[in-house]
Amino acid sequence: MIVTVLGVDPRSRSKTKLQAPAPLPHVSRRALARVRDRIEPPKACHCCGGPVKLTNNSEIYNGHSFGDWPFVYRCTQCQAYVGLHPDTDLPLGIMADRATVAARKEAKADFQRLTAARFGYDRSAAYAWLAQALGIAKSICHFAMFAEAQARRAGEVCRLELGSRRV
Template sequence: MIDKYPIPTSCPYCCSAVIYTSNAVIYGREYGNGRCYKCTKCDAYVGVHNRTNIPLGRLANRELRELKKECHALFDPIWKQNKRIKREHAYERLAKVLGIPVNECHFGWFDKEMLLEAREILSRPDWYKG
């Protein structure tokens, strides 16, 4: 997945430069590992995996971040509150319904269209049971 989604250097929204910086520029203080990639012009950013410079997903503007949150709000309770389905199995089921490889089923890497499709699927009752 890292090869498919390289470290961002140019913003896909405004074409400005992207820098690797402290996430305090976003939140006012450092959270987590304290690092992120941030567009120098617009509000697009993405955090990184702990102790690496590897992005957690694609650079996201406000709209994309909100869609990711909506998907997680629908998805996470399925495996957190349902003891009969593990997180990995929930992702496997979602990948199958989306028609994508399970190793590509990660909200952080989804574009707007994929997030909209995932949100529609996740809004269906019992999507994970089939």
């Protein structure tokens, strides 16, 4: 899958009234401007190609809504989902099914240990290193942008680096 980074949303500089898609209560120009490496909202599921709807995350968490901005894009077929940047309709990354979510969580734990051990908790430096290690652009080097295989590879690279250092 190819992820295209589009830069800052032009709506952040627009003079026209912003229309928030249902069920979002609003979309903020200031919040849109904060998202420098935006990607388009999904029109189809990244996992199965099924239809996607914008909804509250309570549909994922058995009726309980979590977070200050509890909205997600969710596939109506395979139930994959992706959260949104706060106060926007912009996805945080690409949609993830259960296996992808699990792979991302495991890899991110390894990445956080590496960030502490090698980079003194400097996440920017750690992500720059990871982008180089994976051979990808820094703008798409984030766990929310990783498919399952790429997340597993990121975890492997982090574990190898941790193993080669005294921690």
